[in-house]
Amino acid sequence: MEQQTEKKKVVFSAIQPSGTITLGNYLGAIKNWAAMQEEFSCIYALADLHTITVRQEAAAFRKNIIDAYASILACGIDTEKSLFFIQSHVNTHAQLAWVLDCYTQFGELSRMTQFKDKSAKHADNVNAGLFTYPTLMVADILLYQADMVPVGADQKQHVELTRNIAERFNGLYGNVFKVPEPYIPKNGARVMSLQDPTKKMSKSDENVNACVNLMDSPEVIMKKFKRAVTDSEAKVRYAEGKEGINNLMAIYSAVTGLSFEQIEHDFDGKGYGDFKTAVGEAVIEELRPIREKYEQYIADKAYMQDCYKKAGEIAQKISQRTLDKAMKKVGFVLK
Numbered sequence: 628m629e630q631q632t633e634k635k636k637v638v639f640s641a642i643q644p645s646g647t648i649t650l651g652n653y654l655g656a657i658k659n660w661a662a663m664q665e666e667f668s669c670i671y672a673l674a675d676l677h678t679i680t681v682r683q684e685a686a687a688f689r690k691n692i693i694d695a696y697a698s699i700l701a702c703g704i705d706t707e708k709s710l711f712f713i714q715s716h717v718n719t720h721a722q723l724a725w726v727l728d729c730y731t732q733f734g735e736l737s738r739m740t741q742f743k744d745k746s747a748k749h750a751d752n753v754n755a756g757l758f759t760y761p762t763l764m765v766a767d768i769l770l771y772q773a774d775m776v777p778v779g780a781d782q783k784q785h786v787e788l789t790r791n792i793a794e795r796f797n798g799l800y801g802n803v804f805k806v807p808e809p810y811i812p813k814n815g816a817r818v819m820s821l822q823d824p825t826k827k828m829s830k831s832d833e834n835v836n837a838c839v840n841l842m843d844s845p846e847v848i849m850k851k852f853k854r855a856v857t858d859s860e861a862k863v864r865y866a867e868g869k870e871g872i873n874n875l876m877a878i879y880s881a882v883t884g885l886s887f888e889q890i891e892h893d894f895d896g897k898g899y900g901d902f903k904t905a906v907g908e909a910v911i912e913e914l915r916p917i918r919e920k921y922e923q924y925i926a927d928k929a930y931m932q933d934c935y936k937k938a939g940e941i942a943q944k945i946s947q948r949t950l951d952k953a954m955k956k957v958g959f960v961l962k
């Protein structure tokens with residue numbers, strides 16, 4: 628009997644080009660993006676349409692988009708294996724988002740914690756885009772019939788909304804969208820601030836020591852880890868109330884692959900100074916090749932332009948099929 632080649636599962640994810648990429652973004656999401664390329668059919672995007680929910684200065688925004696594209700290539704996203712495009716180059720995203728807005732309830736969007744956080748943080752600009760942003764993310768994912776969405780823990784609620792909207796739409800019109808699963812790493816799903824380990828590490832933190840950026844120099848990375856807030860017990864162990872050490876252990880584990888038990892064993896009898904140095908060194912070595920590759924990509928804008936143009940054209944074709952299918956079901960007359 629003829630063997631049927633099994634179709635690869637589709638992976639979709641995106642990141643906002645809203646500033647320098649952090650160790651949190653890397654361990655929570657992008658490291659997995661790279662790892663998944665071997666086994667799955669991967670589609671990744673720079674979610675630039677999402678970024679203007681917070682006001683951007685045009686020149687800085689443009690630079691952040693190109694920087695983020697180079698950084699993500701440097702993290703190992705291989706354009707021969709994966710599609711990596713810029714969201715605003717593909718017009719189906721905003722179109723499907725509009726359709727899905729009309730199948731999303733005001734109450735559902737009001738419950739999104741990221742909306743509540745961001746509207747508190749940017750109280751002077753609680754715009755309609757900030758409110759409806761999750762449906763744009765839903766459209767991003769559903770357009771590619773994704774099976775899996777690798778994200779950090781903070782995006783889980785949005786992937787759940789995606790599942791709810793897909794099921795609702797399918798319930799009305801038949802099998803239009805694949806219902807995706809979130810894919811959240813065991814370690815690194817929620818990297819915390821080095822200065823306040825009860826808060827997530829965020830690129831928009833005002834305290835520069837709170838956050839490690841992918842392009843920080845080795846000296847800066849070491850300094851940030853040495854200054855990381857810990858506790859007074861002076862024992863490397865994972866426990867409640869030791870958020871600073873728990874966070875350093877999670878980072879160390881995500882980078883080295885060592886289990887918490889192994890880390891506790893290796894640092895038994897050693898002080899926090901030794902442990903912080905070890906974490907700093909491990910992160911420096913993990914990020915060193917990324918920084919070097921970033922320098923190569925950022926110096927070759929023509930190469931990057933070629934990559935995102937080609938990827939955008941393919942993404943347009945793939946996503947148009949889903950958009951047409953959805954619009955037809957709703958009753959629109961297609962061209």
Ligand code: ATP
Pocket residue numbers: 641642643644645649651652653654655656777778779780781782815816817818819827828829830831832
């Ligand atoms: P901002 O601080 O501007 O809200 P951000 O740093 O949260 O931005 P995003 O672009 O919103 O970055 O997130 C990109 C990806 O990185 C998402 O999958 C998100 O879940 C993940 N991520 C962001 N911060 C962390 C973190 N501290 N730990 C683990 N994953 C994270």
Ligand code: LTN
Pocket residue numbers: 639640641642643674677763764767768776777778782785
């Ligand atoms: N909303 C996400 C970025 C994002 C995304 C997506 C993630 C936009 N579209 C689709 C996964 C799938 C964020 O702010 N981190």
